[in-house]
Amino acid sequence: MRLTTKGRFAVTAMLDIALYEADKPVTLAGISERQSISLSYLEQLFSRLRKQGLVSSVRGPGGGYRIAKAHHDISVSDIITAVDEQIDATQCGGNENCHDEGRCMTHELWASLNGKILEYLSGVSLADMVDMQRNKGAGTVVFSPKKCGSEATIAA
Amino acid sequence: MRLTTKGRFAVTAMLDIALYEADKPVTLAGISERQSISLSYLEQLFSRLRKQGLVSSVRGPGGGYRIAKAHHDISVSDIITAVDEQIDATQCGGNENCHDEGRCMTHELWASLNGKILEYLSGVSLADMVDMQRNKGAGTVVFSPKKCGSEATIAA
DNA sequence: TAATAACCTACTGTTTTAGTCAATTATTAT
DNA sequence: ATAATAATTGACTAAAACAGTAGGTTATTA
Numbered sequence: 592m593r594l595t596t597k598g599r600f601a602v603t604a605m606l607d608i609a610l611y612e613a614d615k616p617v618t619l620a621g622i623s624e625r626q627s628i629s630l631s632y633l634e635q636l637f638s639r640l641r642k643q644g645l646v647s648s649v650r651g652p653g654g655g656y657r658i659a660k661a662h663h664d665i666s667v668s669d670i671i672t673a674v675d676e677q678i679d680a681t682q683c684g685g686n687e688n689c690h691d692e693g694r695c696m697t698h699e700l701w702a703s704l705n706g707k708i709l710e711y712l713s714g715v716s717l718a719d720m721v722d723m724q725r726n727k728g729a730g731t732v733v734f735s736p737k738k739c740g741s742e743a744t745i746a747a
Numbered sequence: 748m749r750l751t752t753k754g755r756f757a758v759t760a761m762l763d764i765a766l767y768e769a770d771k772p773v774t775l776a777g778i779s780e781r782q783s784i785s786l787s788y789l790e791q792l793f794s795r796l797r798k799q800g801l802v803s804s805v806r807g808p809g810g811g812y813r814i815a816k817a818h819h820d821i822s823v824s825d826i827i828t829a830v831d832e833q834i835d836a837t838q839c840g841g842n843e844n845c846h847d848e849g850r851c852m853t854h855e856l857w858a859s860l861n862g863k864i865l866e867y868l869s870g871v872s873l874a875d876m877v878d879m880q881r882n883k884g885a886g887t888v889v890f891s892p893k894k895c896g897s898e899a900t901i902a903a
Numbered sequence: 904t905a906a907t908a909a910c911c912t913a914c915t916g917t918t919t920t921a922g923t924c925a926a927t928t929a930t931t932a933t
Numbered sequence: 934a935t936a937a938t939a940a941t942t943g944a945c946t947a948a949a950a951c952a953g954t955a956g957g958t959t960a961t962t963a
Contacts, residue, residue, distance in 0.1 A: 594857075595951065603853050618908065626852075632953055634910070641910095651961025652907040667856065696782075696880055697759050700823065701750075704867060711863045715856065724852055751920065774939065788922055794941070807930025808938040910959070918951075928941070933934100 598671040600628050601636050602720075605670055608646070608658055609721050616648075616655030636674050643673040662721060668712035754827040756784050757792050758876075761826055764802070764814055765877050772804075772811030792830050799829040818877060824868035 603626050608617045611625075619637060623630040637656060640646045647659045658665065759782050764773045767781075775793060779786040793812060796802045803815045814821065 594860075597951080599853060599857065602856070606852055620908075629953060631955075635953090638910070648909060649961085650907090650909050650959080653962065654908055654960090656909085696762055697755060697876070699879065700758070700871065700876065701755065704864070707867050708860070708864060711860060720853070720856065723855065753920080756921095776939080785922060787924080790941075791922085797941095804940060805930085806928080806938090806940050808932065810930070810939055812940090905963090907962080908960090911957085913955085913957105915954075916952090918949105920949075921947095923946075924944085926942085926944105929939090931936105931938080933936080 594671070595675065597636065598675045600626075600632070601640065601670050601674040602667055604628065604633060604636065605640070605645070605658070605665070605717060606720050606724065608656055609662055609717050610724060612657055615653060616657045618655040621655075639674050640670070643669075645669060645673055658717070662718035663716045665717040666713045667715045667717075667720070668709055670717075671712065750827070751831065753792065754831045756782075756788070757796065757826050757830040758823055760784065760789060760792065761796070761801070761814070761821070761873060762876050762880065764812055765818055765873050766880060768813055771809060772813045774811040777811075795830050796826070799825075801825060801829055814873070818874035819872045821873040822869045823871045823873075823876070824865055826873075827868065 604622050607622045607626055611617050611621070619630055619633045622628065623633055637646060637648075641648055641656075644659055645665060646656045648654070648656050760778050763778045763782055767773050767777070775786055775789045778784065779789055793802060793804075797804055797812075800815055801821060802812045804810070804812050
């Protein structure tokens with residue numbers, strides 16, 4: 592998988608909108624200032640976020656961006672995949688470059704890891720992040736994992 | 748975190764040794780052939796694996812590499828950190844580049860994800876991989892996670 | 904009609920990845 | 934002794950990805 596500043600900035604920016612959006616949409620210039628992220632870089636990111644339907648835009652003065660869905664319907668993995676365009680740890684996509692028979696020896700390991708990461712990131716929603724941010728300094732916050740006991744089962 | 752072919756090749760190579768090591772140590776040339784990994788690239792990787800004490804080397808004819816510890820005492824995360832020299836998803840290491848107050852808004856999220864990944868990768872040992880590889884085609888293999896219900900608890 | 908702000912495309916410097924190449928050192932078999 | 938083997942070391946490199954910059958266009962509102 593790929594976890595870069597692109598994904599990190601995207602999550603930060605989405606959280607920023609979720610926190611500051613009220614009657615008016617939030618401008619990229621505002622996000623840029625508050626989070627110290629380059630405006631042009633934000634534009635690139637939001638081009639993708641908009642195409643994936645995560646945000647909606649309003650042009651002209653007083654315009655900006657809004658979160659396009661309910662906050663608990665957007666997961667961190669949604670945001671990262673929107674800007675990073677792949678969240679895959681296998682690299683041997685479909686038993687391509689493993690010269691022997693089919694998939695490489697460690698294929699199942701990476702596929703399983705991939706599942707773990709995705710399971711976690713898709714279990715944290717924008718709403719969770721907002722709650723966490725608001726409760727900061729107020730004690731302890733717990734990320735709630737969806738369910739328990741989901742072993743990585745591999746069929747040979 | 749950083750998950751590249753470097754780490755993948757290292758795990759594959761270690762597994763190869765674990766499978767083929769008997770009375771004789773295993774040569775890099777042999778690994779190179781079986782796993783189609785460049786010999787020179789393997790040399791770089793094993794330089795680090797040796798410095799981390801994961802393998803021991805024997806020079807000269809009949810020489811090669813051996814796994815230096817018990818197979819169940821080497822985890823996948825040990826191997827990856829040995830060659831990749833960082834397994835960190837935060838990037839703001841110690842509240843450096845967050846201009847406001849201390850750590851950035853999403854710091855806890857990445858730290859928590861980091862913990863998840865590390866928890867999983869350190870729970871899979873070389874011995875597990877060997878078992879899995881030997882049991883291949885014999886049905887279903889399950890990676891045993893250490894324990895259950897380990898929520899990501901974040902103190903604000 | 905002027906300001907605002909999204910939108911789009913192309914370009915760029917730096918770092919990382921994934922190696923290659925060439926030489927050296929230690930060990931064993933002949 | 935010496936030749937072959939195999940680890941060990943260090944420097945170098947092409948290509949890709951990352952992290953932006955720059956400059957312009959379009960739509961909307963005051």
